[in-house]
Amino acid sequence: xxxxxxxxxxxxxxxxxxxxxxxxxxxxxxxxxxxxxxxxxxxxxxxxxxxxxxxxxxxxxxxxxxxxxxxxxxxxxxxxxxxxxxxxxxxxxxxxxxxxxxxxxxxxxxxxxxxxxxxxxxxxxxxxxxxxxxxxxxxxxxxxxxxxxxxxxxxxxxxxxxxxxxxxxxxxxxxxxxxxxxxxxxxxxxxxxxxxxxxxxxxxxxxxxxxxxxxxxxxxxxxxxxxxxxxxxxxxxxxxxxxxxxxxxxxxxxxxxxxxxxxxxxxxxxxxxxxxxxxxxxxxxxxxxxxxxxxxxxxxxxxxxxxxxxxxxxxxxxxxxxxxxxxxxxxxxxxxxxxxxxxxxxxxxxxxxxxxxxxxxxxxxxxxxxxxxxxxxxxxxxxxxxxxxxxxxxxxxxx
Amino acid sequence: xxxxxxxxxxxxxxxxxxxxxxxxxxxxxxxxxxxxxxxxxxxxxxxxxxxxxxxxxxxxxxxxxxxxxxxxxxxxxxxxxxxxxxxxxxxxxxxxxxxxxxxxxxxxxxxxxxxxx
Numbered sequence: 001x002x003x004x005x006x007x008x009x010x011x012x013x014x015x016x017x018x019x020x021x022x023x024x025x026x027x028x029x030x031x032x033x034x035x036x037x038x039x040x041x042x043x044x045x046x047x048x049x050x051x052x053x054x055x056x057x058x059x060x061x062x063x064x065x066x067x068x069x070x071x072x073x074x075x076x077x078x079x080x081x082x083x084x085x086x087x088x089x090x091x092x093x094x095x096x097x098x099x100x101x102x103x104x105x106x107x108x109x110x111x112x113x114x115x116x117x118x119x120x121x122x123x124x125x126x127x128x129x130x131x132x133x134x135x136x137x138x139x140x141x142x143x144x145x146x147x148x149x150x151x152x153x154x155x156x157x158x159x160x161x162x163x164x165x166x167x168x169x170x171x172x173x174x175x176x177x178x179x180x181x182x183x184x185x186x187x188x189x190x191x192x193x194x195x196x197x198x199x200x201x202x203x204x205x206x207x208x209x210x211x212x213x214x215x216x217x218x219x220x221x222x223x224x225x226x227x228x229x230x231x232x233x234x235x236x237x238x239x240x241x242x243x244x245x246x247x248x249x250x251x252x253x254x255x256x257x258x259x260x261x262x263x264x265x266x267x268x269x270x271x272x273x274x275x276x277x278x279x280x281x282x283x284x285x286x287x288x289x290x291x292x293x294x295x296x297x298x299x300x301x302x303x304x305x306x307x308x309x310x311x312x313x314x315x316x317x318x319x320x321x322x323x324x325x326x327x328x329x330x331x332x333x334x335x336x337x338x339x340x341x342x343x344x345x346x347x348x349x350x351x352x353x354x355x356x357x358x359x360x361x362x363x364x365x366x367x368x369x370x371x372x373x374x375x376x377x378x379x380x381x382x383x384x385x386x387x388x389x390x391x392x393x394x395x396x397x398x399x
Numbered sequence: 400x401x402x403x404x405x406x407x408x409x410x411x412x413x414x415x416x417x418x419x420x421x422x423x424x425x426x427x428x429x430x431x432x433x434x435x436x437x438x439x440x441x442x443x444x445x446x447x448x449x450x451x452x453x454x455x456x457x458x459x460x461x462x463x464x465x466x467x468x469x470x471x472x473x474x475x476x477x478x479x480x481x482x483x484x485x486x487x488x489x490x491x492x493x494x495x496x497x498x499x500x501x502x503x504x505x506x507x508x509x510x511x512x513x514x515x516x
Contacts, residue, residue, distance in 0.1 A: 019425050019432070019469050026421045061464055089468035089483075111471035111479055 004127045007032035009054040011122060012047055014038045014070065015087070016063040020110075024057065024087075027115055033122075039063075041070035045077060053082045054126050057118075058104075060088035060095060068102050075103075083125035087113070131174045138170055139163075139220070139235060151201060152208030152230075155222025160231050163220055164283035167235060168276055179243035181232040182272040182290035183211070183250065187265065188228035199260040204228070206258055207267060214253035219246075225287055240275060247271040270294045295390040296359055333358065336371040336380060346393075348374050355386070355396035366393050426473050430514050433470075433478065436462050437511040440504045453497040460489045463507070481510035 013024045016039045025035040036053065038044040040062060047053070056074075060067040067086060074081050083105040088095075091109045099107050105125040108118060142163045149156045155163070164180070171178055185207055192200035204227075211230060215221045220233040234246055255268045272293035280286035329351045335344040335358070344364075350357035356372065366385050372395060373380035383395040440459065447453050466482035485503035488496070 017465050017469055019429055020472060023422065023425050023472060026418050026425075030415070030418055059468075061461075063461075089464055089471075110468035111476075111483075113472060 004123045004130075005032075006119070006123060006126065008034065009122075009126060010034045010036060010051065011055045011057060012036040012038055012044060012053050013057045013087075014041075014044050014062070014067070015057075015059040016040070017059070020059070027118075028122075031119060041065045041073055044070065044074070048074070048078055052080070054129070055082050055122050056084045057087045057122075058084050060086055060090045060099070068099060068104075071102055071104065083129050085121055085125055087118070132176075135167075135170045135174060135176065135235070138166060142166060142220075149223050151205055152223060153212055154208055154230065155220065157223040157225060157231075160220070160222035160224070160233075161283050163222075164231070164233065164286065167233065168282060168286075171235075171276055172281065176235075177238035177278075178233060178235040178276050179238070179240075179246075180274050180276070180286050180290055181234065181243060181247050181250065182224060182274070182287060182294060183230040183232060183254070184224070184226070184270045184272075184294055185228045185254075186268045186270060191260065191263075191265070195260060195263060199263070202260060203258065203265075203267065206256075207254060207269075210254045210256060211250065214250050231287070231290075238275070240273060243273045243275065247273060271296065295392055331377075332375040334373040334380075335360070335366065336373060337367055346372075348372075353397075355383070355394065358393040358395060360391050360393060363391050369398070422473075426475075429469055429473050429475070433466060433511045434515060436466065437508045440508055444501060444504050444508075447497065447501055451497075453500050456489050456500070459500070459504070460486055463489070466507075475514065478507075478510045478514065481507040 011028055011033050013021050013028075013035060015021050015024070018039070021037045021039070025037060028035050036047050036051075038047055041064070044056070058067040058071065062070065067088065071084050074084070084103075085106045085108060086099050086104050087108045087110060089110045091111075096107050105128065106121040108121060142159075147156050147159050148154065167178055170176075185203065188200060188203060191203055208230070211221060215232070218236060220235075222231055223229070224231045232246070232250065234243055236242075251269065251271060255266075258265045258267050272290040272295070274280055274286040274289035274293065276286055279289035329348055331348040331351075333346045333348045335346050337343075344360060346358045346360045348356050348358055351374075356374075358372070360366065366388055368385050370383060370385070371380040372383045382398040384398050385393055385395050387394040440462070443454055443459060453459075463482045463486040467479050467486060470476075470482060471479035481503075485500065485507050488499040488503040490496075493499075
């Protein structure tokens with residue numbers, strides 16, 4: 001149980017019943033809590049506009065608004081929303097579930113309420129909030145003290161490692177997750193070997209400029225453990241899906257055409273994701289895990305979903321245009337081999353009239369011919385495997 | 400005197416005399432407000448008896464809802480329970496709903512009036 005003192009903290013009680021507001025005010029002041037009162041959403045917004053609150057006690061059924069609607073409005077209007085505890089007479093399971101889904105910290109029923117429970121709930125909500133703030137402050141401090149790599153304009157690799165270690169320690173204490181995305185320039189080593197150091201350095205610099213333009217303010221990005229890699233830290237995307245969305249966005253930003261000493265290149269990158277602590281509880285383990293995941297998004301912008309680009313060749317841009325428009329999708333699917341004797345799960349990432357890009361859960365040699373069933377798309381279709389890169393598979397539809 | 404919820408319950412070590420007095424005031428205000436609500440509810444009962452239609456169901460529900468929380472939190476569990484029954488009677492969407500509401504209103508009025516000296 002927390003021993004956090006609430007003395008001097010500010011709590012706002014939002015209730016359209018003046019009697020309830022006054023009672024709460026009397027009780028909370030006994031604990032040294034400073035109490036503000038609001039009877040409507042707009043009154044709360046006005047208070048939020050002039051002072052920082054530590055916690056909000058919100059009635060569900062306000063006279064003019066619904067408490068959850070007010071909560072939603074709060075999050076749209078203010079960057080730093082304090083924890084919200086619903087305090088209401090409505091004990092329907094549906095409302096409680098709905099409230100927790102919108103991110104309220106706790107849900108207390110007025111008729112069962114004990115002052116100790118209310119106090120403990122406020123304590124926990126504020127303590128949780130304090131921990132989050134400490135992580136954010138440390139994150140900001142690290143960002144401001146970091147050294148910048150002169151070629152890329154991004155944090156040096158050592159700094160990124162320090163930040164990762166710090167974030168891992170803090171997140172472990174707070175029971176939080178964060179994600180790292182390892183980004184590796186597809187053709188850097190080939191350019192370095194075939195065209196030399198200067199073009200390679202230029203490629204690195206241009207690539208980093210594109211990447212820098214896509215970094216969100218809340219995230220950290222810096223050099224990775226290899227010359228052609230970068231590490232992108234997302235401390236608020238706590239699951240794989242959120243990190244994949246970020247990776248997709250970054251991929252679009254770093255897919256571009258580049259002219260290097262008469263070489264017209266189509267540049268792209270490989271992406272690997274690792275989530276703390278599921279995939280590793282140290283910077284080294286996370287990077288190792290992200291490296292093993294490299295290629296899950298691998299498809300060169302110059303090649304279609306159906307075409308294969310050898311990993312060790314420079315992809316030279318041509319004037320060819322894709323015949324079939326490729327649509328980015330994220331659908332579940334099944335790989336059905338030998339008339340259903342073997343069925344494997346996959347996800348469908350790109351889809352065109354001619355083919356698709358698939359990702360399988362575990363790496364294995366995908367057969368040349370099989371049936372692909374995409375959820376929600378009716379009957380399965382016969383496909384031919386055109387290329388395979390780790391867990392990524394490009395297929396064309398067979399008529 | 401409160402045998403009800405501890406949030407407004409009897410005095411305890413550390414509770415100031417001022418707090419106790421303030422809470423007693425609030426309890427008294429709730430009794431007075433509920434008495435006004437009872438008069439309002441009684442008018443609705445009369446209208447229902449003469450027209451067969453239960454008027455202003457939403458407003459009745461609001462009165463009941465407000466009373467459930469305030470009465471419970473201020474240590475009037477019986478009043479809170481009666482108000483909750485009225486709240487639940489509204490919106491049951493059965494043919495017997497108006498009759499249920501009327502019965503629940505009557506019970507609530509009795510619970511309110513039992514608080515007054």
